[in-house]
Amino acid sequence: MSRCAPVSVVMSAFQEGDSVAETVGSVRSAAVRPREIVVVDDGSTDGGCDRDWPPSVRVLRQDHIGIAAARNLGARAARQPVIVFLDAHCTVDPGWLAPLVAVLERAPDALVGPAVRDSGDPRFVGCGAEIVDPLLTYRWRPAAGGGQEVGLVPGGCLAVVRDRFLAQGGFAPFTGFGLEDVELALRWWRLGRPLLGAPESGIVHRFRNVPPYPADHLAWLQNVLRTALLHLPGPYLRACVLACARFPSFPSAVATVLAEPWVPAHSRLLAAEARTVTAYVDRWAPDAFPAPA
Incomplete structure (x- = not known):
């Protein structure tokens, strides 16, 4: 019989089909189960969330x-003190949950992620990530033994203490898909909070070259620009904007983002800053931006 942990697993789903039920089944079959699973159907039309679900x-x-x-909707509705955000196309290892909870017990202000294997190529195991280009693209880092600091906890599986997450506003109000985990990592870093990997925790993630829904490139580009305006100082911001300007949708994206009320959020982050973005780039994105002239 599986034991239960005081955890809410929050899964968002959009056109995930049978993967939702398969991921829920994997989580419920693990050695330690969360007390609840909150599935958020983000407007799907494929019936993947329409099941006879168990009470949990x-x-x-x-x-x-x-x-x-x-x-964010799932986090607000969650009833347990720890949240694990999990993509709806994953298989978890039997002992995946306990190491994430153990790290948060030692470091309750942290964002924590597991070791992740690619279902298509399980030879590589990544744990945490680093930023590699001005568009804020990230690359997985190889998993190492024991706890490890990371530059970014990818959102496919991310554990956090619920009250601390909500107190910082949750994920930024982005649309579509992409960059919400990058923005959260930069915000956490600037607040002086830990970004940690827990390689003893393991999941298998189905990385997809083609998602089961039309790509919304405009929303992605807007999210890149939103993250840049909130966090990047002058030279890095310029490099990011120039990289974004190569895309045909840039005029629409930048006009939308500049019209949003981003200045107050930028000022609040600057006032609360405990570590600088320059220090972050030096450590976790050393090759992402051109060297200053």
Whole structure:
């Protein structure tokens, strides 16, 4: 019989089909189960969330906005002190949950992620990530033994203490898919909070070259620009904007983002800053931006 941990697993789903039930089944079959699973249906039309779920699984529904809004809805509804955000196309190892909870017990202000294997190529195991280019793309780092600091906890599986997550506003109000985990990592770093990997925890993630929904490139580009305006100082911001300007949708994206109320959020982050973005880039994105002239 599986033991239960005081954890809410929050899964957002958009056109995930049978993968939702398969991921829920994997989580419920592990050696330690969460006390609840909150599935947030982000406006799906494929019926993947329409199941006869057990009592420990709740389904919430919203119009299609995107992964950040869906995860925030699930976090607000969660009833347990620890949240684990989990993509709806994963298989968890039997002992995946306990190491994540153990790290948060030692470091309750942390963001924590597991070791992740690619279902298509399980030879590589990544744990945490680092930023590699001005568009804030990230690359997985090889898993190392014991606890490890990381530059970014990818959102496919991310554990956090619920009250601390909500007190910082949750994920930024992004639309579509992409960058919500990058923005959260930069915010956490600037607040002086830990970004940690827990390689003793393991999951298998189905990375997809083609998602089961049309790509929304405009929303992605807007999220890149939102992250840059909130966090990047002058030279890095310039490099990011120039990289974004190569895309045909840039005029629309930048006009939308500049019209949003980003200045107050930028000022609050600057006032609360305990570590600088320059220090972050030096450590976790050393090759992402051109060297200063």
